Amino acid sequence: DSGVTQTPKHLITATGQRVTLRCSPRSGDLSVYWYQQSLDQGLQFLIQYYNGEERAKGNILERFSAQQFPDLHSELNLSSLELGDSALYFCASSVGAVKYYEQYFGPGTRLTVT
């Protein structure tokens, strides 16, 4: 158990809908990262927050947005869902923002868009 929690574990929804994925980092970690992993694909970095502020952006679609709240939990919002958005979405956390800090991954949310 990494100490990172994600809810829900599974999510099935229809095309065009909007969903929100939630992540709580490990106690004491200030950075939260979101990743997308499609079937048999590598991890694609989406976005990073550090202590409430956006720090880095990766390959995140305009239909996707995220935020980190004062209690450091984070939410990833996915809208106008398409079949291709079906994937595992991981949240990871680390202590710091830039220098070497191991990232701890949550168990993921499996999103299925039908």
Added chain:
Amino acid sequence: GQNIDQPTEMTATEGAIVQINCTYQTSGFNGLFWYQQHAGEAPTFLSYNVLDGLEEKGRFSSFLSRSKGYSYLLLKELQMKDSASYLCAVRDQLASNYQLIWGAGTKLIIKP
């Protein structure tokens, strides 16, 4: 640009040794990570190299050669539970906020 290459799949026998290679091309190398990921589960940290040489941690060792843009993960005394994907990730100081660039992973199959 940035590029990380790993073999897609490897097969090894229980009790044996296997070496998983990773080659990378980045402009601002700042460290290399190896993660293990069982199917459908979260990646878990295995090792970190930033200087040339070998880092040993139990049955797992990781090697880095910065001049060659090359790393390998060595797994000894293979066990069935080592069947997983192994992800190589490079920290690039020229990427947005030193983000990790991830390889596609190597699926390791252990046979009895």
